[in-house]
Amino acid sequence: MAERSFVAEVEKLRLPAGEVFRGEGILAITKALLESGVAYIAGYQGAPISHLMDVLADAQDILAEYGIRFENSASEATAAATLSASVNYPLRGAVTFKATVGTNVASDALANLSSGGVTGGALVIVGEDYGEGSSIMQERSHAFAMKSQIWLLDPRPNLPCIVQAVKDGFELSEASHTPVMLQVRIRSCHLHGQFVASDNRAPAFSVRDALENPVRDVGRIVLPPASFVHEKEKIEERWPAAVRFVQERGLNEFFSEKAADVGIALQGGLYNTVIRALQRLGLADVYGESQIPLYVMNVTYPLVDDEFERFCQDKKALLVLEEGQPNFIEQNVASIVLQRRLDVRLHGKDVLPMAGEYTAATVRTGLRAFLEQYGWTLPGVAAEAAPPRTAQAAPAETPALAAAAEAAGSAVAEAVIPAAVPAGAAGARDEDILPPLSETVYPRPPGLCTGCPERPIFSAIRLVERELGTHHISADIGCQLFSILPPFDLGNTTMGYGLGGASAAALNVAPGSAPASRRAISVMGDGGFWHNGLTSGVANAVFNQSDNLTIIVDNNYTAATGGQDILSTHNTVNPTRSTGHEIEDAVRGVGVKWVRTIRRTYDTKAMTAALREALTTLSAGPKVLIAQSECMLNRQRREKPLRRKAIAEGRRVVRERFGVDPDTCTGDHSCIRLSGCPSLTIRDNPDPLRQEPITAVEDTCVGCGHCGEVAHAAVLCPSFYKASIIDNPSGWDKWKHRTRGAIIAWFQRGLARRRDRHAF
Numbered sequence: 001m002a003e004r005s006f007v008a009e010v011e012k013l014r015l016p017a018g019e020v021f022r023g024e025g026i027l028a029i030t031k032a033l034l035e036s037g038v039a040y041i042a043g044y045q046g047a048p049i050s051h052l053m054d055v056l057a058d059a060q061d062i063l064a065e066y067g068i069r070f071e072n073s074a075s076e077a078t079a080a081a082t083l084s085a086s087v088n089y090p091l092r093g094a095v096t097f098k099a100t101v102g103t104n105v106a107s108d109a110l111a112n113l114s115s116g117g118v119t120g121g122a123l124v125i126v127g128e129d130y131g132e133g134s135s136i137m138q139e140r141s142h143a144f145a146m147k148s149q150i151w152l153l154d155p156r157p158n159l160p161c162i163v164q165a166v167k168d169g170f171e172l173s174e175a176s177h178t179p180v181m182l183q184v185r186i187r188s189c190h191l192h193g194q195f196v197a198s199d200n201r202a203p204a205f206s207v208r209d210a211l212e213n214p215v216r217d218v219g220r221i222v223l224p225p226a227s228f229v230h231e232k233e234k235i236e237e238r239w240p241a242a243v244r245f246v247q248e249r250g251l252n253e254f255f256s257e258k259a260a261d262v263g264i265a266l267q268g269g270l271y272n273t274v275i276r277a278l279q280r281l282g283l284a285d286v287y288g289e290s291q292i293p294l295y296v297m298n299v300t301y302p303l304v305d306d307e308f309e310r311f312c313q314d315k316k317a318l319l320v321l322e323e324g325q326p327n328f329i330e331q332n333v334a335s336i337v338l339q340r341r342l343d344v345r346l347h348g349k350d351v352l353p354m355a356g357e358y359t360a361a362t363v364r365t366g367l368r369a370f371l372e373q374y375g376w377t378l379p380g381v382a383a384e385a386a387p388p389r390t391a392q393a394a395p396a397e398t399p400a401l402a403a404a405a406e407a408a409g410s411a412v413a414e415a416v417i418p419a420a421v422p423a424g425a426a427g428a429r430d431e432d433i434l435p436p437l438s439e440t441v442y443p444r445p446p447g448l449c450t451g452c453p454e455r456p457i458f459s460a461i462r463l464v465e466r467e468l469g470t471h472h473i474s475a476d477i478g479c480q481l482f483s484i485l486p487p488f489d490l491g492n493t494t495m496g497y498g499l500g501g502a503s504a505a506a507l508n509v510a511p512g513s514a515p516a517s518r519r520a521i522s523v524m525g526d527g528g529f530w531h532n533g534l535t536s537g538v539a540n541a542v543f544n545q546s547d548n549l550t551i552i553v554d555n556n557y558t559a560a561t562g563g564q565d566i567l568s569t570h571n572t573v574n575p576t577r578s579t580g581h582e583i584e585d586a587v588r589g590v591g592v593k594w595v596r597t598i599r600r601t602y603d604t605k606a607m608t609a610a611l612r613e614a615l616t617t618l619s620a621g622p623k624v625l626i627a628q629s630e631c632m633l634n635r636q637r638r639e640k641p642l643r644r645k646a647i648a649e650g651r652r653v654v655r656e657r658f659g660v661d662p663d664t665c666t667g668d669h670s671c672i673r674l675s676g677c678p679s680l681t682i683r684d685n686p687d688p689l690r691q692e693p694i695t696a697v698e699d700t701c702v703g704c705g706h707c708g709e710v711a712h713a714a715v716l717c718p719s720f721y722k723a724s725i726i727d728n729p730s731g732w733d734k735w736k737h738r739t740r741g742a743i744i745a746w747f748q749r750g751l752a753r754r755r756d757r758h759a760f
Contacts, residue, residue: 004051004562010059015197021159022194025184026052028159029125030059031197032166039091039120039203040069042082044531045561046098047135048189049127053096054562060576066202072564072577075498075531080106083113083179086120087220089210092170092203096125100139101477101497105532107144113179114148115230116220117238120205121170122179124150128269130324131357133186138355140324141183145301149234151180151242152301156253156271159193165298168251176242178234183300185269239302246299252307255294262374263293263311264367265333266321267300270358274321277364281371281378292371300329308336312344319370320348323358347373445485450678451636451702453601453629454480454553458488459674459710460607461521468615471521472507476500476533478525478560480553487676491523498528501537501550508546519615519623520548526583527558530567534586541622542591549614549623554583555631563634571630571638587624594623601629604709632702653727656703660695664719667692671711671720680707695719 006027013031015021021031029052033041041063045053056063056070063070073079079095086093097106103126113122126141145152151172155165162184169180219226246252257263266274274294278284283291295311297303312318318337322329330348337346352358352366368378448455458480465471475481475491476499484491495503500522507520524533529552538550556570557563565572569579584597594617596610607627614623646653663686672680672695679701682693697707708720726733 004054006051006055006058010055010062013059013062013200017197017199019197020194021197023192024051025157025159025162025189025191025193026055028163028193028195029166029184030055031200032163033094034062034066034068034200035163035198036121036167036170037092037201037203038068038094038170039205039207040071040082040085040093041095042071042073042079042093043096043125044073044076044079044098044102045558045564046102047127047129047561048186049096049098049125049184050562050564052125052127052189053564057564066200067206067208068203069207076102076105077109077532080109080113080124083109083118083122083124085207085210086118086122086179087113087116088215088217089120090174090205091120091207091210092123093120094123094125096127098127099129099134099136100141100144101136102126103141103144104496107148110144110150110179111148112222114150114234115222115227117177117230117233118173118179119177121173123166123169123173124179124181125166126181126183127189128183128185131186133357138324141181142301142324142328143326145181146328149178149239150301151176151178151299152183153180153251153298154183154267154269154300155188155298156268156296157185157188157191158272159191160195161268161298162188163195168249171249172242172245172251175245176238178238178242183269187272188269242302243304246302246304247306251299252304253294253296253298254311255288255296256290257293257295257311258314259291259293261315262317262319262371263295263315264319264321265295265297265308265311265329267323267329268296268298270321270323270363271296273358273360273363274367276360277367280360280364281367283378297329303329303332303336305336305340308333309340309342312337312342315344317345317347317370317374319351319367320346321352321358321363321366322348325349325355327354446482447485447676447678448479448482449633450700451632451704451706452479453555453627453632453704454483455675455677456601456604456607456706456710457551457553457627458483458490459706460604460611461490462488462674463604463608463710464611464615467612469518471518471615472504474500474503474520474522476503476522476524476528478528478553478558479555480523480525483523487673498524498531498533499536500524500528501533501541501548504548505540505544505546508544508548511545515547521551521615522548523551523553525558525560526552526554526556526568527560527566529583534590538587538592538622538624539590545620546622547620549611549625552583552587552624552626554626554628556628557631557634559631559634563631563637583626587626592622592624594619594621595626596624597626597628599628601627602704602706602709604706604712632704636702647727650728652730652733655725655727657697657699657701657723657725658703658705658708659697659721659723661719661721662686662694662696665694666717666719667694668711668717669695670717671695671707674710675707677707 009023009027012021012023012027013034041056043053060070073082076097079097083093083095085091128141129136130138130140142152153165153169155161165182169182173180275284275288278290278292320330320333327349334346337344347370351369353362371378473491475484475494477494477497481494493503501524504520504522509516524537541548554568558566565577565579567579567581568583572579584595587595598606598610601607610625614625643653679698681696681698683696685692685694711717711720
């Protein structure tokens with residue numbers, strides 16, 4: 001059950017030629033695939049292309065109409081290997097996955113695919129997850145394109161350019177017999193816009209045609225001596241063919257080419273940012289007309305030497321705008337400038353940061369530094385006014401609104417602008433006007449959702465470690481990685497998706513040695529388990545007779561990527577997938593003898609008992625503890641609409657939540673320290689004789705009960721209570737409520753009378 005459904009939106013994919021398609025970037029990419037005659041599509045979800053996988057899953061009926069095969073791949077390696085169908089057959093195929101973590105996993109398949117080359121168009125759509133919004137290591141896909149010689153497209157962020165890039169990618173792949181990587185950034189995936197649609201078309205050569213007419217070409221298989229021939233083909237045939245195609249089709253773009261004696265060469269994906277920065281400097285208008293020549297590289301690998309030579313004619317300086325490091329493009333351009341003996345000064349990372357996301361403010365600062373070196377006089381940042389969004393006049397302000405705006409503006413200015421640099425001062429720079437980020441923004445580390453079933457697992461580990469001492473814990477990619485942060489502070493390493501078990505492989509004593517007093521613990525989610533944890537973690541532990549404990553968090557979905565179904569998903573019925581396969585069966589199938597499954601992770605007693613047994617048992621070999629409970633976020637997505645519908649229909653609906661008795665709470669806060677649930681907070685103590693703040697439960701509580709369980713396990717806390725909130729109560733419910741109220745009121749009056757008698 002993905003976090004978002006596209007069932008309604010995918011109907012737009014049927015639009016015929018001439019109609020205007022309006023929608024999100026990922027929908028436009030899907031439409032472009034249909035218009036390109038793709039024969040098969042595969043992929044593995046991950047930001048920012050998780051929703052692309054969700055769109056494709058919801059559009060399977062439409063894909064089937066054109067005979068297109070779609071698969072949710074087990075991993076990025078599986079997806080990349082799927083493209084081998086294009087090696088011998090003129091099949092157009094596309095796969096998608098997330099950025100460098102995806103290309104890391106898929107690199108072996110991609111290298112073999114690129115070496116042998118392809119007959120049909122092979123397109124790899126990579127969601128480039130670089131910058132402040134990223135959840136992964138700060139690396140770029142560019143290195144993988146260069147390593148395996150896969151052409152890299154980085155189109156301008158608007159729907160017509162993205163759609164055209166998909167179509168150009170297939171044709172470039174076929175023209176050069178090389179796979180092509182299409183890089184779509186976060187903003188490209190989720191921007192909205194429009195383009196004129198073309199007709200969808202069935203593949204000219206289908207998967208059925210390939211099955212019924214098999215072809216074998218030993219020269220495409222990566223074995224000596226063919227592998228040596230492949231490298232020769234890459235340099236002497238495929239590369240020139242790619243450069244020729246890029247030039248002849250005009251994939252790269254020139255804007256205002258002769259407008260000035262300086263120019264900017266930029267990645268296509270940075271175009272919108274650069275135009276915005278130029279607007280802020282007064283060097284571009286709202287329509288994107290620039291006073292500075294721009295060379296937009298919609299193809300960032302390979303570079304076209306002839307186009308750079310053309311662009312640099314009559315220019316004394318060139319700025320290369322390349323986001324991230326190393327500066328591959330800048331180094332390549334320097335080589336072109338040297339070899340072609342171009343009389344131009346080259347700039348890049350000398351005026352822009354070597355690493356980090358190129359926001360509009362960052363680019364604006366770099367552009368100013370570059371242009372001022374060559375005699376351009378530019379206004380200060382604080383004096384710049386953003387161009388109007390439309391030609392319409394702004395509505396007239398009332399005196400009250402104007403005064404309020406002026407007061408608010410003054411307050412903001414006093415808060416963020418240092419007194420030493422007055423706003424609007426000539427030559428004022430970004431770093432002068434804005435204080436360091438650390439002084440204005442408090443760190444907000446990510447955490448588990450309210451009611452997350454993984455929270456009690458880590459609370460139980462903390463409780464068991466109080467008895468048995470601290471253990472080495474190998475974490476894994478996914479929601480469980482949040483356990484490294486407070487309040488749990490667990491986890492020593494993380495190496496990659498599904499590699500939690502492998503990360504602890506070395507932490508076993510040598511055969512014949514005395515056993516260690518403690519065992520290493522590794523944690524992985526069910527998504528990571530099916531991705532590659534079964535083989536690289538569990539099977540490897542069986543084969544090497546590991547004595548460690550592996551905890552598999554089975555929350556029913558690949559929750560961290562949006563809640564997509566996996567092999568062990570239980571409550572989804574989908575005719576195109578086979579689900580409901582137990583992790584325990586798979587684990588026992590590869591030879592694990594000691595296996596325990598906890599069906600409800602919120603049962604703190606059962607969780608701590610199972611952990612204690614796993615860490616102290618004398619049984620030899622790997623231990624696997626499977627902790628099951630459905631992802632609360634997905635559960636709420638499923639149940640809330642049903643609950644709202646039932647309430648609207650007048651049916652009785654009961655919702656449970658927990659609370660804290662303010663008169664009983666001691667202020668120990670073990671519930672917060674051991675669970676960290678976002679619905680827990682603190683409030684002033686109502687007892688004037690006690691200073692400690694008490695715990696309180698917010699309305700966001702989903703009634704999982706973990707806070708009360710863990711507090712009871714820690715300090716036998718009696719202050720938690722469970723309440724049932726009833727919508728559309730029955731007559732019996734109302735009678736019980738009145739009766740309870742009357743009884744409680746009677747006791748309260750009695751207590752008040754006794755208190756009054758002893759008051760003096």
